[in-house]
Amino acid sequence: MTVKELAEKMNLKIFCGETNLDRTIEGCYVSDLLSDVMGNAKSGMAWITLQTHQNVAAIASLKDLSCIILVKGFEPEEDTLQHAVEEEIPVLGTSQQTFETAGQVYQLIC
Amino acid sequence: MVFEYPVQGGDFTNAGTVSSKVKKMMRQLGVDAGVIKRTIVALYEAEVNIVAHAYKGVITVQLDSDKIYIKLDDEGPGIPDINQAMQRGYSTASPEVREMGFGAGMGLPNIKANSDVLEVHSVVGKGTTVEITNNF
Ligand SMILES: Nc1ncnc2c1ncn2[C@@H]1O[C@H](COP(=O)(O)OP(=O)(O)OP(=O)(O)O)[C@@H](O)[C@H]1O
């Protein structure tokens, strides 16, 4: 499934990365601990988190993740957006909790 | 090829910048993707440790045809017990730093798991040196 299809099916808000939505999502990682993501996420994964600061974009780029999904209505900070645009990382958002978000992603891609 | 990059303690906005540059450089040189992944995990964690725990530092990267050697030299409080610091879950990160999602105490274990050779030396009150070597 591509990032675009996932965004459409889950009605996710797209903060940036419109031109990179054709990426295939290969699995998903759910964590708000940055070194957990750094150590354990695999390239191509979608990343569900409530962290909104710039290091999230940096990590997504360094790990070649397919997209970031912010939960609970959180929005990316200005420098996060800027960095995500530069690094071509789609940042998506939902008003749902982490549990519901992860459950839906699981059903859609697994 | 040898490159040197300064790192400022407390500057979370630019944390990861050096890792990003080194990743691009390794890609351009056609280094094996798996080696790049490992190196970047180790380097990022060590870079962020300077930002989170030290005052300032210098990262020296030496890229050869068969290996990458990275030295992270910082001025900071140092690490009193390196064995303890290497334990997963051990962290002295401040509440503010933890709120950002750092401070899980997984950085040094990640560095260890993603380096072929790792050396950590530290002098309390002076600073810490982390040396990472990965073979291609
Ligand atoms: N460069 C450094 N200078 C001083 N202390 C350090 C340095 N690097 C690590 N430490 C000490 O070692 C501890 C463990 O480091 P480690 O990277 O494993 O975890 P962390 O940085 O606290 O959290 P995480 O890396 O999971 O975000 C730190 O909390 C800190 O006390």
Ligand SMILES: [Mg+2]
């Ligand atoms: Mg750390």
